[in-house]
Amino acid sequence: MNISVELHTLGELHVKGIIGGEIDAFTAPILREKLKEITLQDNMHVELNLMDVSYMDSTGLGVFVGFYKSISAANGHMELTGLSSRLKRLFDITGLVEIMDIQETDKEVKKDETV
Amino acid sequence: MNLRSSVDIITEWDIVAARQLGRNEAKEVGFGTVDQARITTAISELARNIYLYAGKGKIEIRQITDGNLRGLLVIASDKGPGIVDVRKVMEDGYTTSGGLGAGLPGVRRLMDDFKIETVLGEGTTISASKLLR
């Protein structure tokens, strides 16, 4: 039952979130509340890094679907990065990979990004 | 006979004064120690509610009779914001002050009869009575 969510504002329209731990029925509400803190504006770009997420179930998926819907409605863009193969499979199976911007773990990029 | 039959609640000290008045009247009616403690606890709760949520108000204590029975009536009135959802504040387990078994459901349990009238923006009047059996 642990999750960590850090939000960094990188620019007026650019937010990067770093999520770690487990996203399940217990922790999903915490993540959902945290993402609500982001003020959605036109052309907003939100990158969510899931590199340190060790487990996610369908409830967690629900949070990202919800966030994707609201940011898309506000003409913004959500990008998920750093997905492990297990997490990636979840987005593959559910077909979400077709509509969302999803990047698998890339070792080289990873080094640069985790400052 | 106590001439003062009501106490204005403005500061936390007034809660003690209201209790004192209630205890004296309860003793006079003939309530035993346990019932005295129940009545004063109910007064405490009502006065505290006024102090916390309405800012100021009044606790009035009256001796009453019902047939052959004597008793005490406590009326708490304020001109505060009123209660939005009465049903909710009367519900067990719902508490804004964070105390177990306290609040208005507690008052209702401690007394025999309980009535609440509230108008949003105008205030709240709660009357609670207990008869000596």
Added chain:
Amino acid sequence: MPQEFKRQYKEILEQYTQRQTELNLYEGQNFSRQLIQKNISPEEVISIHKASLEELMPDLPNDVWHSFDLLIEVMIRYGLALKEHQTLIKKQENFRMEMELASNVQQTLLKTKIPVMNDLDIGMISVPAKEMNGDYTHFLNDDTTIGIAVADVIGKGIPAALCMSMIKYGMDSLNGAETEPIVVLDVINRIVEKSVSDSMFISMFYGTYDTSNSKFTYASAGHEPPLFYSAKSNEFSELQAKGLLLGVIPNVKYEQHIISLDKDDFIVMMTDGVTECRSKAGFIDQNTVMDIIESVRDQSAQDMVEFVFHKLEELQEFEQRDDFTLVIFKKK
């Protein structure tokens, strides 16, 4: 009544102050059971104690008597907390009964009959993690064709169950078993997309099996891919079909595929309650699940699903986290 309690209590108290035996204490403890049963509040117990003491030791100093009044005052809230606790327990019991009723209604509403076909052996098991099931299985059939829907509503419990009745009505609006899987998914997606909240969605697999040519046609809306077991090659493969979850966007293109079944081939359809099994050592991986299924491949489809459920239950040490549904179509 309190008079009677006072008499009894005084007696116990007197005995104890004289002898201090364990038996006296035991009697005191038994007495408290009676008090609780009769709803005697803590402040009253202290009052009884004080009154008994007044008779047994009238010469105690005044300070002692005053101290009891303070104790009574202090205990009033314990009495209130106790009463509140009692009503909350009663309330909880009411909720439990309501849940039980709701779960019965759900079971009646979602009842589906496993069709009996000459060509196909069908096994099915669906076990909710809590009272209400968020998994949905539905069969449609005519003389030659069987339609099978396996769906999983995200989340568990009541919200999932309510959401599921939507699929049920969507399914009822279809024209029989021969409706193409992609059409079925499209219809249900439109219904769900309009009606659910933003973070709610459903994954669903739909397939039709035609007994006249032993072909299985299927499509998936973001659902866990079924496993196909080929008897000839003794191998499992996943029945992949691209398609987005139901309820995310209104217009979705689903893929449809066809596979032929030979004798003893079978298809295993499931929800993520099966694939997301976790044991102490970590996830139970797909290979383990396949090994379990393979070990009972010669049994009837119903025996197979039950065996798999019990085996996985055992591996998870009987802690079921998610709704669990497993359906097997096996060609005779």
